Amino acid sequence: MKIALRIWRQRDPYDTGRFVRYDLDQMRPETTLLEALDVLNEGLVARGEPPVAFDSDCREGICGACGLVVDGRPHGPVPGATTCLVTLRAFGDGGTITLEPFRTGAFPIVRDLVVDRRALDRVVQAGGYVSVRTGSAPEANTIPVERDTADRALDAAACIGCGACVAACPNGSAALFVGAKLTHLGLLPQGQPERARRARALVAAADREGFGSCTLHGECEAACPKRIDVSVIARMNREYLSAAFATWWS
Amino acid sequence: MTAQLCANAPAGPLASRWQRRRADLELVGPTRRRRHHLLVVGAGLAGASAAASLSEFGYRVRCLAFHDSPRRAHSVAAQGGINAAKNYQNDGDSIERLFHDTLKGGDFRARESNVYRLAELSVRIIDHAVAQGVPFAREYGGHLANRSFGGALVSRTFYARGLTGQQLLLGAYQALAKEESAGGVTMLARREMLDLLVVDGRARGVIARDLVSGALEAHVADAVVLATGGYANVYFLSTNAKASNATAIWRAYRRGAAFANPGFVQFHPTCLPAAGTHQAKLTLMSESLRNDGRVWVPLRAGDDRSPEDIPESERDYFLERRYPSYGNLVPRDVASRAVKAVCDNGRGIGPGARSVYLDLADAVQRLGADALRERYGNLFEMYEHLTGDDPLRVAMRIAPAAHYTMGGLWVDYDLMSTIPGLFVIGEANFSDQGANRLGASALMQGLADGYFILPATLGGYLAGERLVPIGEDGAEAVAAVAEVRARLEKLLASKGRRTATDFHRALGRVLGDACGIERSHVGLTRAINEVAALREAFWEDVTVPGGDRELNQELERAGRVADFLELGELMCRDALAREESCGCHFRVEHQTEDGEARRDDGRFAHVAAWTPGAPGRGPEPLIEPLAFETMPPSERSYR
Numbered sequence: 001m002k003i004a005l006r007i008w009r010q011r012d013p014y015d016t017g018r019f020v021r022y023d024l025d026q027m028r029p030e031t032t033l034l035e036a037l038d039v040l041n042e043g044l045v046a047r048g049e050p051p052v053a054f055d056s057d058c059r060e061g062i063c064g065a066c067g068l069v070v071d072g073r074p075h076g077p078v079p080g081a082t083t084c085l086v087t088l089r090a091f092g093d094g095g096t097i098t099l100e101p102f103r104t105g106a107f108p109i110v111r112d113l114v115v116d117r118r119a120l121d122r123v124v125q126a127g128g129y130v131s132v133r134t135g136s137a138p139e140a141n142t143i144p145v146e147r148d149t150a151d152r153a154l155d156a157a158a159c160i161g162c163g164a165c166v167a168a169c170p171n172g173s174a175a176l177f178v179g180a181k182l183t184h185l186g187l188l189p190q191g192q193p194e195r196a197r198r199a200r201a202l203v204a205a206a207d208r209e210g211f212g213s214c215t216l217h218g219e220c221e222a223a224c225p226k227r228i229d230v231s232v233i234a235r236m237n238r239e240y241l242s243a244a245f246a247t248w249w250s
Numbered sequence: 251m252t253a254q255l256c257a258n259a260p261a262g263p264l265a266s267r268w269q270r271r272r273a274d275l276e277l278v279g280p281t282r283r284r285r286h287h288l289l290v291v292g293a294g295l296a297g298a299s300a301a302a303s304l305s306e307f308g309y310r311v312r313c314l315a316f317h318d319s320p321r322r323a324h325s326v327a328a329q330g331g332i333n334a335a336k337n338y339q340n341d342g343d344s345i346e347r348l349f350h351d352t353l354k355g356g357d358f359r360a361r362e363s364n365v366y367r368l369a370e371l372s373v374r375i376i377d378h379a380v381a382q383g384v385p386f387a388r389e390y391g392g393h394l395a396n397r398s399f400g401g402a403l404v405s406r407t408f409y410a411r412g413l414t415g416q417q418l419l420l421g422a423y424q425a426l427a428k429e430e431s432a433g434g435v436t437m438l439a440r441r442e443m444l445d446l447l448v449v450d451g452r453a454r455g456v457i458a459r460d461l462v463s464g465a466l467e468a469h470v471a472d473a474v475v476l477a478t479g480g481y482a483n484v485y486f487l488s489t490n491a492k493a494s495n496a497t498a499i500w501r502a503y504r505r506g507a508a509f510a511n512p513g514f515v516q517f518h519p520t521c522l523p524a525a526g527t528h529q530a531k532l533t534l535m536s537e538s539l540r541n542d543g544r545v546w547v548p549l550r551a552g553d554d555r556s557p558e559d560i561p562e563s564e565r566d567y568f569l570e571r572r573y574p575s576y577g578n579l580v581p582r583d584v585a586s587r588a589v590k591a592v593c594d595n596g597r598g599i600g601p602g603a604r605s606v607y608l609d610l611a612d613a614v615q616r617l618g619a620d621a622l623r624e625r626y627g628n629l630f631e632m633y634e635h636l637t638g639d640d641p642l643r644v645a646m647r648i649a650p651a652a653h654y655t656m657g658g659l660w661v662d663y664d665l666m667s668t669i670p671g672l673f674v675i676g677e678a679n680f681s682d683q684g685a686n687r688l689g690a691s692a693l694m695q696g697l698a699d700g701y702f703i704l705p706a707t708l709g710g711y712l713a714g715e716r717l718v719p720i721g722e723d724g725a726e727a728v729a730a731v732a733e734v735r736a737r738l739e740k741l742l743a744s745k746g747r748r749t750a751t752d753f754h755r756a757l758g759r760v761l762g763d764a765c766g767i768e769r770s771h772v773g774l775t776r777a778i779n780e781v782a783a784l785r786e787a788f789w790e791d792v793t794v795p796g797g798d799r800e801l802n803q804e805l806e807r808a809g810r811v812a813d814f815l816e817l818g819e820l821m822c823r824d825a826l827a828r829e830e831s832c833g834c835h836f837r838v839e840h841q842t843e844d845g846e847a848r849r850d851d852g853r854f855a856h857v858a859a860w861t862p863g864a865p866g867r868g869p870e871p872l873i874e875p876l877a878f879e880t881m882p883p884s885e886r887s888y889r
Binding site: 012027028030031032034035036038039041042044045046048049050051053055056057058059060061062063064065078080081085086087089110111114116117118120121124125126127128129130131132133134135136137138139140141143144145146147150151153154157158160161184185188190191 | 299302303306317318319320321322323324326327336338374376377378379380381382383385386387388389390391392393394410411413415416417420423424425427428430431437439462491492493494525526528529530531533534628631632635636637638701702705745747748749750751752793794795796800801802803804
């Protein structure tokens with residue numbers, strides 16, 4: 001099949017950037033979108049032109065490195081799939097596919113389709129962990145965890161940190177990301193001692209990093225390749241409020 | 251006579267060796283620890299767990315990763331699980347049995363002391379991960395659940411759906427985040443190690459490139475830990491992530507760290523088959539699917555009916571037929587070879603007839619689709635995204651792919667390489683998996699190394715050394731930076747006609763044919779020449795656009811391919827020198843009448859650790875003899 005790629009090219013953070021159109025011929029429907037980019041890049045390199053910079057690694061939808069806005073949607077048209085799992089089957093023969101970087105204030109553009117998402121790491125550093133020292137853990141079966149609780153914790157912990165939720169949100173909010181981490185650790189008995197502190201610290205860190213506030217558009221849920229739902233945001237609000245009240249009353 | 255290497259393992263009964271070593275190691279006092287600067291390269295399971303644990307001790311740790319975030323490391327992609335000798339199933343498991351299974355699984359080409367220690371520490375990894383909040387699968391009673399994996403008759407694998415690697419990596423990543431926030435770890439993202447800094451015979455730092463600005467940086471330290479993963483990407487098509495590479499360990503080899511058993515590469519039997527010429531990598535389907543899936547091909551060659559139209563009587567469940575006691579759960583090397591045999595026999599299916607079926611139909615009948623979705627949901631989804639088929643309706647098509655490298659930098663019992671002060675952990679070292687790794691053992695090894703072994707042994711090294719302070723502008727560092735710069739400039743100056751990817755693809759074809767699932771004297775000898783010719787052509791005809799003072803992903807790629815072109819030759823040399831078959835290393839000249847691997851314990855019960863050798867002479871191996879005091883090598887049968 002034939003496709004045209006309309007790609008955002010930007011040399012560095014200071015460049016204004018522009019769309020450039022590239023045509024690809026003899027593509028197959030089972031080829032992934034990122035493989036199509038590989039083919040394009042090999043052609044550009046062979047001609048001595050700078051290839052399109054983009055992040056991608058595992059190509060299995062788990063590392064969270066890839067993340068493009070495809071035809072206006074973070075990760076593109078296939079629900080539950082990261083960009084790397086989108087094949088050309090999802091597009092019509094002869095169509096044009098527009099590729100842009102995640103655009104949000106907290107993710108500065110590095111080059112072309114590459115953005116800097118370290119802000120998400122800094123949110124986790126604020127308290128998205130259980131403070132346990134290596135070697136100090138009790139025997140693993142000492143504390144039983146309800147099967148359903150463990151399952152729901154895993155649903156939230158499956159977040160791959162790609163940032164699509166932020167890119168999809170009109171406010172540039174990281175509420176789905178923060179809510180997923182608070183839900184994961186807040187559900188498990190191991191996360192209880194630091195639960196209130198964690199809720200306050202993560203919400204404050206997200207504000208500090210310049211992520212916006214959540215006004216419940218729900219775009220994040222639609223964009224999440226791991227199908228994390230907005231109930232984690234409700235949980236974040238609950239955890240944050242009860243933590244805030246606890247401070248106020250004490 | 252070939253020079254010998256000594257592992258420096260403690261003597262005495264196997265079960266108490268690690269305890270004894272820990273008691274004998276000198277300690278570094280808490281105030282002195284704060285003055286020691288350490289470098290950890292790589293932030294996957296092994297690197298992140300090591301950096302976090304060292305920081306908890308009080309060392310000052312700098313950690314480098316080439317990703318934008320440590321959470322992207324390829325450990326994240328491990329699916330099926332992690333082994334531990336907890337015996338929660340009460341099915342006869344024990345540390346001894348895990349030790350036994352792992353040593354046998356590796357076809358008696360691993361070090362007894364190390365494997366025993368790994369089995370011993372496995373139980374503490376689970377304790378620690380649970381305490382970190384890793385949401386492992388649970389039984390209805392709230393206790394931890396297990397499943398079975400290849401090469402074992404007990405059920406000892408802990409898992410979190412098909413996301414076990416991700417969840418364990420997030421545990422280590424969060425530990426790293428905790429230590430970053432405490433100030434003990436400085437994380438440097440988007441940095442790639444391009445050389446090792448050796449001063450007075452000791453590893454004292456690395457030269458790294460800031461991948462965004464292109465700046466070359468010298469990072470000095472009192473010791474260096476490499477946790478940079480394996481090199482299966484040398485085959486171009488593998489299950490490894492696109493950026494996984496050998497550059498860090500290869501640069502260390504060039505500086506004098508011996509490279510052990512480079513030819514030991516595992517091909518994973520259950521991967522998605524290649525789907526055309528644009529294929530960029532191969533996708534793994536967890537081995538755990540062999541718990542419930544049955545592997546088969548049509549009895550008749552060329553039978554092109556769709557799988558549901560082929561009646562039971564015209565199917566060959568070849569793993570169950572050849573290996574009645576382990577059936578579909580034979581180890582990966584055995585399964586991959588059996589798949590190759592039926593395909594060579596003309597009975598493969600799919601385009602090119604190089605795949606076989608992995609069929610869940612029986613399990614759907616027995617357990618129902620919902621139960622299977624609960625166990626493998628994310629794998630089914632990924633399969634459907636990529637192939638368009640639902641595995642619960644249509645038998646999956648799978649084929650073997652390069653997956654894991656048991657070879658790696660040689661390390662002694664303390665995980666130190668032949669360069670003092672250079673420690674190597676996780677898949678980057680060679681140590682514990684022998685000639686074939688059992689499923690669910692990689693996560694176990696990476697975390698045992700990172701959380702428990704290295705933080706203890708590294709202290710022993712520092713306590714015994716009196717290291718002089720060196721600066722980032724010292725003569726050695728300046729010279730090493732200049733060498734790295736010259737190499738980058740050479741890559742950029744060569745304005746040829748072929749892309750680095752094109753050379754990589756060609757290298758992959760040579761190695762896949764000659765140094766893949768099967769090897770032969772004739773094939774390997776030819777491949778050594780072909781790889782050398784490719785390497786020569788590369789430096790004459792490669793083209794790399796752009797400059798070195800910018801984000802230049804093609805320059806990164808070209809540097810990695812240049813190193814793969816050297817490593818590929820060493821792999822073939824190692825495979826050629828090992829005139830036996832063991833584990834994944836199958837030399838067609840050395841097989842039993844049934845087509846199984848035939849070891850030669852008299853000549854090859856050893857580790858071959860290669861060094862670059864004298865100029866003009868080529869690589870030469872150092873030999874570490876393997877003694878089996880507790881468990882005499884037996885015929886490795888899964889029939």
